[in-house]
Amino acid sequence: MRMLLIHSDYLEYEVKDKALKNPEPISEEQRKGRLDEVLAVFMSVEKIDETNPDEVVEKAVEEIKSVAEQVKAERIFVYPFAHLSSELAKPDVALKVLQRIEERLREEGFEVKRAPFGYYKAFRLSCKGHPLAELSRTIVPSG
Numbered sequence: 001m002r003m004l005l006i007h008s009d010y011l012e013y014e015v016k017d018k019a020l021k022n023p024e025p026i027s028e029e030q031r032k033g034r035l036d037e038v039l040a041v042f043m044s045v046e047k048i049d050e051t052n053p054d055e056v057v058e059k060a061v062e063e064i065k066s067v068a069e070q071v072k073a074e075r076i077f078v079y080p081f082a083h084l085s086s087e088l089a090k091p092d093v094a095l096k097v098l099q100r101i102e103e104r105l106r107e108e109g110f111e112v113k114r115a116p117f118g119y120y121k122a123f124r125l126s127c128k129g130h131p132l133a134e135l136s137r138t139i140v141p142s143g
């Protein structure tokens with residue numbers, strides 16, 4: 001799992017075309033989304049994560065929680081992003097991992113949105129630019 005974490009004034013997206021034959025079914029209201037004062041987390045789920053998705057979910061939640069506490073972010077945007085790795089996990093595994101991360105972050109008390117999976121999306125992001133505003137993390141199952 002590769003993550004790019006951007007502490008932002010806002011992140012907003014708009015769904016465009018399908019990027020997969022069978023993208024995640026979404027409601028009309030999910031075609032656009034925005035959060036203000038948000039920790040945006042762009043995530044590529046990787047092939048190696050398929051060996052232990054549950055462990056990768058827990059490690060990702062811990063890392064995201066730790067950064068959110070450091071930058072004092074109470075909102076998280078989980079953003080599927082296939083461009084942080086050349087060893088992507090299969091879409092069905094990746095979607096389950098991202099849905100589980102979303103659920104676990106909500107359980108931890110964050111306000112969470114997740115951008116739709118399997119679509120090309122237009123997005124706007126306003127990075128805050130402070131020293132911890134741009135971070136990346138790599139998470140692998142312990143095997």
Ligand SMILES: Nc1ncnc2c1ncn2[C@@H]1O[C@H](COS(=O)(=O)NC(=O)[C@@H](N)CO)[C@@H](O)[C@H]1O
Pocket residue numbers: 019020043044045046080081082088089090091094116117118119120
């Ligand atoms: N392993 C993954 N991690 C995160 N997002 C993924 C992953 N696989 C697919 N997606 C989602 O599906 C979209 C398309 O994935 S993609 O790998 O870029 N493209 C494709 O698979 C097809 N265009 C065939 O190449 C991504 O924008 C993302 O929303």
